[in-house]
Amino acid sequence: MAQSHRHACLMLLLLAASLLHGADLKKKTEALATLEKHHTELIKLSDQIWAYAETALKETRSSKALADYAEQQGFKVERGVAGMPTAFIASFGSDRPIIGVLGEYDALPGISQKVQPTKEAFEAGAAGHGCGHNLFGPASLGAAIAIKELMTSGKLKGTIRFYGTPAEESVGGKIYMAREGLFNDLDVCLAWHPDEKTRADTQSSQAMVDFIVEFKGKAAHAAYDPWNGRSAVDGLELFTHGLNMLREHVRPSVRMHYTIVKGGDVPNVISEYAKLWCWVRDSKRTGVEEALGRVRQIAEGAGLMAGVEAKLTIQTGDYEMLVNLTGAKLLHENLTWLGPIQYTAEEQNFARAIQRATGVEEKGLNGAIQPLEEQKPDPPGGSTDVADVSWVVPTLHFSVTTSPEGAPWHAWPVVACGGMSIGHKGIMHAAKTLAATMVDLFENEKTRSAIRSEFEAQTKGHVYKPYVPEGPPPLPME
Numbered sequence: 001m002a003q004s005h006r007h008a009c010l011m012l013l014l015l016a017a018s019l020l021h022g023a024d025l026k027k028k029t030e031a032l033a034t035l036e037k038h039h040t041e042l043i044k045l046s047d048q049i050w051a052y053a054e055t056a057l058k059e060t061r062s063s064k065a066l067a068d069y070a071e072q073q074g075f076k077v078e079r080g081v082a083g084m085p086t087a088f089i090a091s092f093g094s095d096r097p098i099i100g101v102l103g104e105y106d107a108l109p110g111i112s113q114k115v116q117p118t119k120e121a122f123e124a125g126a127a128g129h130g131c132g133h134n135l136f137g138p139a140s141l142g143a144a145i146a147i148k149e150l151m152t153s154g155k156l157k158g159t160i161r162f163y164g165t166p167a168e169e170s171v172g173g174k175i176y177m178a179r180e181g182l183f184n185d186l187d188v189c190l191a192w193h194p195d196e197k198t199r200a201d202t203q204s205s206q207a208m209v210d211f212i213v214e215f216k217g218k219a220a221h222a223a224y225d226p227w228n229g230r231s232a233v234d235g236l237e238l239f240t241h242g243l244n245m246l247r248e249h250v251r252p253s254v255r256m257h258y259t260i261v262k263g264g265d266v267p268n269v270i271s272e273y274a275k276l277w278c279w280v281r282d283s284k285r286t287g288v289e290e291a292l293g294r295v296r297q298i299a300e301g302a303g304l305m306a307g308v309e310a311k312l313t314i315q316t317g318d319y320e321m322l323v324n325l326t327g328a329k330l331l332h333e334n335l336t337w338l339g340p341i342q343y344t345a346e347e348q349n350f351a352r353a354i355q356r357a358t359g360v361e362e363k364g365l366n367g368a369i370q371p372l373e374e375q376k377p378d379p380p381g382g383s384t385d386v387a388d389v390s391w392v393v394p395t396l397h398f399s400v401t402t403s404p405e406g407a408p409w410h411a412w413p414v415v416a417c418g419g420m421s422i423g424h425k426g427i428m429h430a431a432k433t434l435a436a437t438m439v440d441l442f443e444n445e446k447t448r449s450a451i452r453s454e455f456e457a458q459t460k461g462h463v464y465k466p467y468v469p470e471g472p473p474p475l476p477m478e
């Protein structure tokens with residue numbers, strides 16, 4: 001082929017690519033304008049959810065606020081899905097492609113905090129948004145609304161779905177929704193999370209299993225006839241001893257932690273009942289299964305030694321996150337296109353005051369877009385139920401700065417920042433990134449199929465097996 005002809009072909013190709021990109025850019029810009037139009041309402045929603053601070057499966061007002069807003073915006077809303085009153089799906093449009101976006105809204109108990117850079121409860125003993133989930137739902141729903149408006153004006157075709165997913169901090173609402181098959185027909189699913197940095201996530205998360213170990217013995221007077229008793233607390237102590245010895249014989253990536261829920265009543269009664277709550281984590285589900293097998297034997301052995309009955313019950317568990325690199329690149333492109341989050345001197349001072357109060361380096365807020373990282377073999381510590389979704393459909397995940405670098409997470413600094421402009425900027429940045437990336441996903445069949453092929457290669461031959469027990473999760477008391 002003549003050099004000039006090849007050159008002409010290449011030019012045509014480039015032109016076609018840039019024209020397509022140009023059309024997409026216009027749609028993205030329109031989506032951003034829609035988000036600006038809804039700015040006040042989205043912030044109001046977030047502040048409402050921040051103040052409600054409802055914990056797992058009790059997010060009645062929070063989920064209602066989001067579902068009602070989706071309905072007002074013309075979405076078809078299905079409430080109480082997968083047997084959970086606070087789970088819902090809001091959808092708009094018809095046919096394929098179907099793109100989903102996740103939103104969480106549960107708070108954490110006992111970490112209520114005022115919007116100020118020193119520790120002081122907003123309401124003593126109450127819950128607080130220490131994981132920034134008050135920002136999560138409104139940003140994701142905002143992005144879905146921006147896509148809906150492009151559909152209404154005939155610029156995008158397909159279906160957009162917002163998933164209201166409760167109880168991330170406890171049983172993992174998404175696992176129940178995944179088991180019901182509620183994500184199965186999605187082409188792609190997107191999620192983000194508040195963080196101290198802004199980046200497309202290329203690291204996985206830890207797989208884990210959450211279980212209860214109970215011991216049932218026989219009561220007797222501890223001084224008069226202890227030989228007639230069988231102590232449940234003996235069983236518990238032998239179990240924790242065995243578990244702590246097991247630490248030497250598991251891979252360094254394994255984490256095991258427990259709390260004693262019930263350890264007898266009074267010293268002068270041989271305890272009839274003891275209960276322990278335990279989590280085992282590893283980089284992959286296979287590692288968790290291996291460690292869990294050993295833990296089961298330890299529970300059984302402890303029961304035998306103490307002459308009591310031992311029972312292990314799985315409550316829930318997460319897979320490790322499947323990272324879709326094609327998707328991560330797409331997210332990174334859109335994050336880069338939007339540019340870093342800019343903070344005022346006042347916001348930086350607020351962040352530095354928090355860093356001073358928590359004894360970490362006074363670096364302030366980091367709104368820069370982090371470079372795309374190589375995937376490491378072991379993820380950093382932490383698990384999420386988004387990971388279960390990632391084994392059912394290709395899932396793209398990113399993080400947005402909403403809190404000062406180095407300050408503790410699941411703690412008061414996150415609550416404080418989530419109730420003011422630092423968190424609000426995070427909402428808008430996340431919503432814009434989601435909306436821009438979704439424009440690409442709706443518009444480019446090639447991108448969707450590249451994401452799908454990567455997912456299919458990763459999950460080939462795998463059958464999704466959620467850890468959760470039969471039926472819907474039990475609702476908390478009160």
Ligand SMILES: [Zn+2]
Nearest residue numbers: 131133168193
């Ligand atoms: Zn979280």
